[in-house]
Amino acid sequence: MAKHAYVAYRLTVSRNRQPEDALDVGNVDGKGSDLLALFHGFLRDVSTSALRDNRYERYLNVSNLAATGRTVRFEAHHGRFGTTGQLVDTLSGVTTHEFDEDESPVSVTRNILASPSSGRWAIFLAERYGGRGAASMVLSQFKRAFRRRFDSADLLVKHEGLMDSDAWEKFIESAEMTALEIKRFGLSSDRSHPMAEKTVGKIVTQVKPNWGEKKFPRRLRDAIIDGDVRAQELVGMPALDADEVEAVLEDGNQQRRLLIGQAAVPILAYPIAEDRDERPADAQVYAAMEEKVSEVNGKLGLKLPYDWKAGQWSDEALSVKLDAIRDS
Incomplete structure (x- = not known):
């Protein structure tokens, strides 16, 4: 910020x-x-x-x-x-x-x-x-x-x-993707566990750039935002419709989270x-x-x-x- x-x-x-x-x-x-x-x-x-x-x-x-x-x-x-x-x-x-x-x-x-x-x-x-x-x-x-x-x-x-869609477009032009978060909601997959039927949880998988790098390649960032590549594919997870994927974007002045597939424009500073x-x-x-x-x-x-x-x-x-x- x-x-x-x-x-x-x-x-x-x-x-x-x-x-x-x-x-x-x-x-x-x-x-x-x-x-x-x-x-x-x-x-x-x-x-x-x-x-x-x-x-x-x-x-x-x-x-x-x-x-x-x-x-x-x-x-x-x-x-x-x-x-x-x-x-x-x-x-x-x-x-x-x-x-x-x-x-x-x-x-x-x-x-x-x-x-x-x-x-x-x-x-x-x-x-x-x-x-x-x-x-x-x-x-x-x-x-x-x-x-x-x-x-x-x-x-x-x-x-x-x-x-402000114009301000958001300017932010997108300069912002780099520094992380991805995949959120999955639902029952525990471990059906053998005695609490499985009663457990509703959230699994969060965070994807970071390679060691020593601070951002993802620009082409990958664009493919994620445009929906051409699904974040789950990067970690070998099957993509579910109920998953939420957030891209963490930074332009040097602020950090904003973009929910992939969401129509609303994030609030900018x-x-x-x-x-x-x-x-x-x-x-x-x-x-x-x-x-x-x-x-x-x-x-x-x-x-x-x-x-x-x-x-x-x-x-x-x-x-x-x-x-x-x-x-x-």
């Missing part, structure tokens, strides 16, 4: 049990409730009082919250608690701090939500620094708060990784800077994210207006509330 990168998610609103019928994100309930303003209200509540997720022992706070045009920007302070430990200077070996179960080493990441005033989906872009980001906690807690607010209307928010560079400034991070939003807007029909980055919010929009759910 690239050290300086971001990921992108697609957000939709639908009625429970009708996930395919996406509602207008600018008017989710037919009464003028705007997903963007609700998201801002949720973040404003968290910025006033940080969230402790006791179930998963996660912490979230928000700072530098800014709303302009059809966007909301913010910094997420996130970490985990629930264990004791020490912070050590790895150069000197000196312990610089000891922390207890209520303390958390916190990372700060930059994030953007862009949402049209009339459209079927919004885009959330979340920085990942050193492979870590706050997207999971931000989105899961926002969805909880949204569901409680619109429980009577049976509305819910759904998020999924942005499927988009590098912002080289790993050896210093951490990018806010301007560089937000510029990279906004460039992706503009690209998606034109290519995937996000339906943002031409001036989506500009414009002040009204006092009414800024005052929309959505209280986070705080566990006792």
